[in-house]
Amino acid sequence: MTESLVRILDGNTFVVSDRRGDIEASATDPSGLFAWDTRFLSRWVLTVDGQRLTALSTDDLNYFEARFFLVPGTGTVYVNATLTVIRQRAVGDGFRESITLLNHEQKPVDVTVRMDVACDFADLFEVKDALPKQGDFDTRVADGTLVMAYDRDTFHRTTTISATPPGRVDERGLEFDVHIDPHDSWAVELSVTPALVHPGAPTFLRAAGAAGDSPRGRLEELDAWVASAPRLVTDSDQLAATYRRSLVDLAALRFSPAIAGTRSLPAAGLPWFMTMFGRDSIFTSLQALPFAPELAATTLRVLGDWQGSRVDDFRDEDPGRILHEMRYGELTAFQERPHSPYYGSADSTPLWLVLLDEYEQWTGDSDLVREFEPEARAALRWIDTYADLQGNGYISYRRRNEETGLENQCWKDSWDSIAYRDGRLPGFPRATCELQGYAYDAKVRAARLARKFWNDPGYADELERQAADLKARFDRDFWVEDGEYYALALDADGTQVDALSSNIGHLLWSGIVDDAKAPIIAAHLLGPSLFSGWGIRTLADNQARYNPIGYHVGTVWPFDNSFIAWGLRRYGFKAEAARVADGILDAAAFFEGRLPEAFGGYERSLTKYPVQYPTACSPQAWSTGAPLLLLRTMLGLETVDNHLIVDPGVPVPLGRIELLDIPGRWGKIDAFGRGLVDVDHPR
Numbered sequence: 001m002t003e004s005l006v007r008i009l010d011g012n013t014f015v016v017s018d019r020r021g022d023i024e025a026s027a028t029d030p031s032g033l034f035a036w037d038t039r040f041l042s043r044w045v046l047t048v049d050g051q052r053l054t055a056l057s058t059d060d061l062n063y064f065e066a067r068f069f070l071v072p073g074t075g076t077v078y079v080n081a082t083l084t085v086i087r088q089r090a091v092g093d094g095f096r097e098s099i100t101l102l103n104h105e106q107k108p109v110d111v112t113v114r115m116d117v118a119c120d121f122a123d124l125f126e127v128k129d130a131l132p133k134q135g136d137f138d139t140r141v142a143d144g145t146l147v148m149a150y151d152r153d154t155f156h157r158t159t160t161i162s163a164t165p166p167g168r169v170d171e172r173g174l175e176f177d178v179h180i181d182p183h184d185s186w187a188v189e190l191s192v193t194p195a196l197v198h199p200g201a202p203t204f205l206r207a208a209g210a211a212g213d214s215p216r217g218r219l220e221e222l223d224a225w226v227a228s229a230p231r232l233v234t235d236s237d238q239l240a241a242t243y244r245r246s247l248v249d250l251a252a253l254r255f256s257p258a259i260a261g262t263r264s265l266p267a268a269g270l271p272w273f274m275t276m277f278g279r280d281s282i283f284t285s286l287q288a289l290p291f292a293p294e295l296a297a298t299t300l301r302v303l304g305d306w307q308g309s310r311v312d313d314f315r316d317e318d319p320g321r322i323l324h325e326m327r328y329g330e331l332t333a334f335q336e337r338p339h340s341p342y343y344g345s346a347d348s349t350p351l352w353l354v355l356l357d358e359y360e361q362w363t364g365d366s367d368l369v370r371e372f373e374p375e376a377r378a379a380l381r382w383i384d385t386y387a388d389l390q391g392n393g394y395i396s397y398r399r400r401n402e403e404t405g406l407e408n409q410c411w412k413d414s415w416d417s418i419a420y421r422d423g424r425l426p427g428f429p430r431a432t433c434e435l436q437g438y439a440y441d442a443k444v445r446a447a448r449l450a451r452k453f454w455n456d457p458g459y460a461d462e463l464e465r466q467a468a469d470l471k472a473r474f475d476r477d478f479w480v481e482d483g484e485y486y487a488l489a490l491d492a493d494g495t496q497v498d499a500l501s502s503n504i505g506h507l508l509w510s511g512i513v514d515d516a517k518a519p520i521i522a523a524h525l526l527g528p529s530l531f532s533g534w535g536i537r538t539l540a541d542n543q544a545r546y547n548p549i550g551y552h553v554g555t556v557w558p559f560d561n562s563f564i565a566w567g568l569r570r571y572g573f574k575a576e577a578a579r580v581a582d583g584i585l586d587a588a589a590f591f592e593g594r595l596p597e598a599f600g601g602y603e604r605s606l607t608k609y610p611v612q613y614p615t616a617c618s619p620q621a622w623s624t625g626a627p628l629l630l631l632r633t634m635l636g637l638e639t640v641d642n643h644l645i646v647d648p649g650v651p652v653p654l655g656r657i658e659l660l661d662i663p664g665r666w667g668k669i670d671a672f673g674r675g676l677v678d679v680d681h682p683r
């Protein structure tokens with residue numbers, strides 16, 4: 001499968017163009033040069049003698065660099081092109097683009113090369129919602145450069161464009177008169193530099209996690225990043241390619257908020273979510289823990305430092321609550337959006353506690369656990385107080401910001417994702433099932449931390465008592481008798497929202513499922529209504545709202561499947577976990593190793609390849625992390641004290657897997673597995 005858009009990124013700076021390298025952004029089109037939630041370039045169109053160019057091929061050189069091979073005009077089988085145009089683009093502080101023209105004629109040619117330029121300085125939310133601008137624009141030519149600016153009160157942004165060698169510059173772009181001798185070439189380098197302008201000097205936008213500004217420096221840093229991860233040796237070339245793609249994309253998505261200094265955590269995904277997300281960063285850090293544990297450390301620190309400290313209805317903030325999303329654009333600056341930061345997620349807080357414990361178990365970093373004891377206790381208080389909206393001991397959610405807050409504050413956060421099996425939507429508050437699983441797991445894990453590191457055995461006993469009580473009540477209140485599965489949620493009246501969904505797999509991961517009922521849950525997950533052959537659907541195909549290309553109501557999410565597979569292994573379902581892993585990794589082959597945010601939930605027998613979801617983020621952090629967690633799951637990697645347990649359950653088609661130099665509290669250890677688990681997917 002090939003994408004119609006070309007995406008290159010560095011930190012939270014990214015460029016989205018068509019396959020010619022051109023940018024022609026409409027009101028709701030996520031094309032352009034973006035940094036810190038602002039579009040700094042909305043038009044970037046190359047012509048030769050007034051003709052648009054035709055793409056011959058596009059090379060994805062690296063995550064921050066692409067090359068476009070082009071010819072003028074449309075080209076036909078009857079007319080050979082006599083001029084080649086090569087564009088090479090690298091993202092850094094903005095981007096640099098070299099344009100080279102090759103003359104294949106036996107005579108000289110004279111052409112006019114022009115780059116048409118424009119900038120709308122749209123906030124990312126304005127792009128998503130097609131909102132108008134409220135500030136003032138200014139474009140000027142100064143010293144051979146084109147400077148485009150936007151001002152609204154104290155909010156200032158500029159984009160500066162220059163060329164070497166210089167050409168003619170006007171307010172709409174740059175133009176060059178080019179003479180090329182026979183079989184010779186001509187080249188120019190264009191530089192696009194965005195800036196935040198404060199009183200005084202402009203602040204340029206360095207958002208990358210890479211060392212150095214040059215492509216060579218970033219390549220060296222990337223090579224070092226990949227080399228620092230465990231080395232995979234496998235009979236499956238496709239698995240090897242997917243693994244490397246995951247490591248490279250994870251490197252690309254690293255984001256360094258100012259509060260993190262030089263350390264980085266995963267941004268959520270391109271194009272809409274190149275910023276810090278609580279839930280996404282936590283899930284990705286969990287997936288990547290055996291491969292890049294430093295991401296988890298930074299995620300824990302940054303989210304802990306930004307933990308809620310007051311009651312703020314505009315931001316859905318409470319004391320102890322872990323943030324959902326941080327933004328830096330115009331609408332956030334003027335409090336037209338609450339993302340400074342916004343706290344509207346009900347799962348980030350218990351998941352932060354889960355990551356805190358899992359990180360310590362894997363790395364042995366007890367200092368961080370002791371350092372963040374106050375934040376951990378505050379998070380536990382939030383679960384027991386602010387999150388218990390109905391006083392029934394369950395986490396539930398209802399937004400307090402009615403204008404721009406999220407209706408659904410679980411991971412399935414689209415408007416129609418939580419529904420009864422007949423398609424009706426419940427009222428608020430809503431208590432989704434996986435939130436209770438996360439709360440259970442958080443309390444069990446926090447009890448271990450309290451007993452071992454916080455010197456508070458009484459608190460540990462109380463947390464274990466609360467967890468046991470929650471597990472018993474959950475089994476009673478959420479179990480759907482006539483379907484034999486756990487309800488998607490409880491509504492405001494405590495009535496079961498009785499849809500069958502993939503959320504029950506998260507319950508296995510959290511450990512809240514009664515052992516006697518686990519085989520029934522596993523059978524549902526791998527049954528025909530949920531399992532497509534490529535993966536487990538977000539909603540079963542016999543539910544009223546099922547749609548195989550509905551965002552959370554029938555698509556397959558690789559991240560979702562990776563945690564479900566981990567949950568299946570927790571309860572001993574080795575073969576079932578292997579089937580899930582095999583299906584998702586098979587799908588990765590059709591996306592050139594880069595799993596998208598989601599893909600269609602169509603039955604595998606209907607298609608020879610997974611059907612693309614039209615607006616999926618790619619790369620996306622927790623989809624990038626999915627193959628990593630599936631590797632952990634297939635090899636059965638778990639920690640016990642200072643030891644790494646290896647219990648392989650590898651699908652037969654993958655053959656032998658060796659994961660070498662796995663880092664952890666044990667130093668570095670190798671793990672081996674051979675494909676012995678039969679899977680029955682059609683191939």
